[in-house]
Amino acid sequence: xxxxxxxxxxxxxxxxxxxxxxxxxxxxxxxxxxxxxxxxxxxxxxxxxxxxxxxxxxxxxxxxxxxxxxxxxxxxxxxxxxxxxxxxxxxxxxxxxxxxxxxxxxxxxxxxxxxxxxxxxxxxxxxxxxxxxxxxxxxxxxxxxxxxxxxxxxxxxxxxxxxxxxxxxxxxxxxxxxxxxxxxxxxxxxxxxxxxxxxxxxxxxxxxxxxxxxxxxxxxxxxxxxxxxxxxxxxxxxxxxxxxxxxxxxxxxxxxxxxxxxxxxxxxxxxxxxxxxxxxxxxxxxxxxxxxxxxxxxxxxxxx
Amino acid sequence: xxxxxxxxxxxxxxxxxxxxxxxxxxxxxxxxxxxxxxxxxxxxxxxxxxxxxxxxxxxxxxxxxxxxxxxxxxxxxxxxxxxxxxxxxxxxxxxxxxxxxxxxxxxxxxxxxxxxxxxxxxxxxxxxxxxxxxxxxxxxxxxxxxxxxxxxxxxxxxxxxxxxxxxxxxxxxxxxxxxxxxxxxxxxxxxxxxxxxxxxxxxxxxxxxxxxxxxxxxxxxxxxxxxxxxxxxxxxxxxxxxxxxxxxxxxxxxxxxxxxxxxxxxxxxxxxxxxxxxxxxxxxxxxxxxxxxxxxxxxxxxxx
Numbered sequence: 191x192x193x194x195x196x197x198x199x200x201x202x203x204x205x206x207x208x209x210x211x212x213x214x215x216x217x218x219x220x221x222x223x224x225x226x227x228x229x230x231x232x233x234x235x236x237x238x239x240x241x242x243x244x245x246x247x248x249x250x251x252x253x254x255x256x257x258x259x260x261x262x263x264x265x266x267x268x269x270x271x272x273x274x275x276x277x278x279x280x281x282x283x284x285x286x287x288x289x290x291x292x293x294x295x296x297x298x299x300x301x302x303x304x305x306x307x308x309x310x311x312x313x314x315x316x317x318x319x320x321x322x323x324x325x326x327x328x329x330x331x332x333x334x335x336x337x338x339x340x341x342x343x344x345x346x347x348x349x350x351x352x353x354x355x356x357x358x359x360x361x362x363x364x365x366x367x368x369x370x371x372x373x374x375x376x377x378x379x380x381x382x383x384x385x386x387x388x389x390x391x392x393x394x395x396x397x398x399x400x401x402x403x404x405x406x407x408x409x410x411x412x413x414x415x416x417x418x419x420x421x422x423x424x425x426x427x428x429x430x431x432x433x434x435x436x437x438x439x440x441x442x443x444x445x446x447x448x449x450x451x452x453x454x455x456x457x458x459x460x461x462x463x464x465x466x467x468x469x470x471x472x473x474x475x476x477x478x479x480x481x482x483x484x485x486x487x488x489x490x491x492x493x494x
Numbered sequence: 495x496x497x498x499x500x501x502x503x504x505x506x507x508x509x510x511x512x513x514x515x516x517x518x519x520x521x522x523x524x525x526x527x528x529x530x531x532x533x534x535x536x537x538x539x540x541x542x543x544x545x546x547x548x549x550x551x552x553x554x555x556x557x558x559x560x561x562x563x564x565x566x567x568x569x570x571x572x573x574x575x576x577x578x579x580x581x582x583x584x585x586x587x588x589x590x591x592x593x594x595x596x597x598x599x600x601x602x603x604x605x606x607x608x609x610x611x612x613x614x615x616x617x618x619x620x621x622x623x624x625x626x627x628x629x630x631x632x633x634x635x636x637x638x639x640x641x642x643x644x645x646x647x648x649x650x651x652x653x654x655x656x657x658x659x660x661x662x663x664x665x666x667x668x669x670x671x672x673x674x675x676x677x678x679x680x681x682x683x684x685x686x687x688x689x690x691x692x693x694x695x696x697x698x699x700x701x702x703x704x705x706x707x708x709x710x711x712x713x714x715x716x717x718x719x720x721x722x723x724x725x726x727x728x729x730x731x732x733x734x735x736x737x738x739x740x741x742x743x744x745x746x747x748x749x750x751x752x753x754x755x756x757x758x759x760x761x762x763x764x765x766x767x768x769x770x771x772x773x774x775x776x777x778x779x780x781x782x783x784x785x786x787x788x789x790x791x792x793x794x795x796x797x798x
Contacts, residue, residue, distance in 0.1 A: 191581050192581045192582065192588075194610045197579065197581060197587055197591070198610065200588065201577070201594075201605060201608070203591075204594060204595045204598060205604070205605040205607075206604070207574065207604030207605070207606065209573075209604060209606050210574075210606045210607055211607075217607065218606035220574065222526045222529050224527060227531070227625075229574075229606055229607060229623075229625065230576075231576040231607060231608050231609050232578075232609045233579075233609045233610070233611040235580070235612065235613075237614050238612050238614065239611070270511065270522070270524065272535040273505070273535070274535055275501065276539070277497075277501060279495060283496040283504070284496075284504065287504035287508070294508060300509070301505060301508045301511070302511065302513050302514045302522035303514055303515075303517060303534065303535060304505070304535050305537045305621075306498045306501050306502065307538070307539045307542060307619060308495065308539065309539075310541050310542065310617060312617045313616045315578075315619040317535070317621035319533075319623040321531075
């Protein structure tokens with residue numbers, strides 16, 4: 191199969207418009223008069239992004255939340271979504287519609303349109319386009335982190351990983367950990383508060399380490415992350431402890447949907463977030479446990 | 495399987511924002527400052543919208559062209575597209591990328607972004623979101639046709655049907671008929687010229703009769719179509735003649751991507767188009783062959 195990075199390479203050769211940001215960002219930024227429109231499209235597929243026995247309402251929630259998380263990283267206010275839906279059987283489709291309504295009401299986002307396509311018995315694929323309006327210009331990007339910046343992340347990491355494991359093991363009523371996996375909360379409010387202050391920002395969807403490396407690469411700097419400072423929830427620590435191995439896993443798994451940002455040390459951070467590292471000279475990711483540098487693990491996160 | 499109309503019914507209960515136009519139109523119309531953004535999302539699936547042995551470049555062309563056709567019906571100028579792509583094997587993916595470049599260059603539309611998803615051996619599904627800017631306000635809709643309006647269609651009908659049949663029969667080098675099926679030309683220029691003058695407009699993607707009935711229904715009027723006036727190309731007539739049966743088929747098949755519009759009789763039509771009927775009292779579609787009224791065929795077009 192063509193790899194994601196190979197195909198994106200083909201697309202970069204086509205995407206010459208500045209609004210595409212060279213496909214190096216999570217969103218396109220399109221100027222309309224004096225406004226800046228933020229556009230993102232994410233797909234999800236059965237067996238890849240959700241288990242076949244998943245609650246359809248959770249699938250709808252995650253499809254919307256993952257796209258809104260991209261808008262959050264731009265400090266955008268959502269204007270609406272368009273849905274691409276592969277038709278299937280009742281009650282799945284009806285439960286999906288119920289979940290869609292729930293998540294759209296929860297984040298006050300209108301459904302604007304979309305399309306359906308017949309299903310010939312294959313696994314389903316769904317697509318969602320989210321449109322938002324920038325609340326601050328310049329719109330935060332992955333580029334722009336500067337040497338000396340501090341690196342923060344909102345919320346806690348690893349909860350979705352723990353939730354996924356518990357669901358796979360049959361403990362699907364595990365409260366906040368399963369919720370973290372099934373019903374992530376895009377950090378829209380935090381993104382809007384942060385947008386005027388950050389040098390660079392992105393959402394953590396494929397694992398903190400992988401996404402931090404992407405931010406470093408886009409900004410052409412190094413980022414040093416201290417695993418000892420990775421924020422873990424009480425529930426996560428109860429489940430798998432807070433030893434180095436546990437922190438490494440929490441930092442290498444996807445689906446967190448937190449915001450990762452680089453900001454000048456002099457700035458008061460306007461949201462609740464944890465200092466986890468700093469921007470340094472060099473290229474790529476540098477990993478520490480306190481003062482001790484660690485080798486990078488073979489995989490930094492979830493590669494699609 | 496849930497029907498398209500049943501699922502759209504579920505979605506209508508969610509889509510309360512006026513920008514969604516009640517999901518009764520091909521596009522959403524979103525006001526951004528003093529501008530009006532036109533948004534549409536179409537999906538295509540292997541085995542439904544394209545044959546497994548189709549040229550991947552043609553698939554890319556049609557995916558883009560069908561979305562641009564929706565923008566054309568709003569008189570919109572395209573601003574860009576977002577692609578949802580299910581990864582597969584080389585050389586399919588590379589040929590798709592080549593075709594995507596070709597169609598985007600042809601219609602001068604930037605690729606803004608998108609997403610890829612892994613494929614677990616299933617038939618592929620692709621999605622495209624097209625964003626345009628209205629060139630005239632009010633933006634044309636399916637609603638608004640008035641009794642006494644004349645009904646026109648651009649171009650010729652049935653060529654894509656003939657092309658599809660020829661391709662299926664192995665005659666895949668049949669020139670303009672196969673091209674009409676594989677590489678439809680969205681009527682962007684015509685749509686922009688028409689937007690200030692029409693009472694109602696839509697693109698013909700699912701068959702003239704079905705789409706004319708939808709326009710009549712949205713406008714709460716009747717539309718009388720005279721099959722004797724259906725525009726046919728020389729190539730189509732050479733292939734299957736111009737008898738009533740042939741005209742009926744040309745008017746009942748999808749993939750034409752022409753513009754259907756209702757306009758006051760006093761207005762000079764600013765594009766090349768064929769007068770095919772008029773807006774009348776009543777509800778739905780009335781079919782004529784000259785002066786003789788015909789019963790409606792059991793299916794008016796392509797129901798997804």
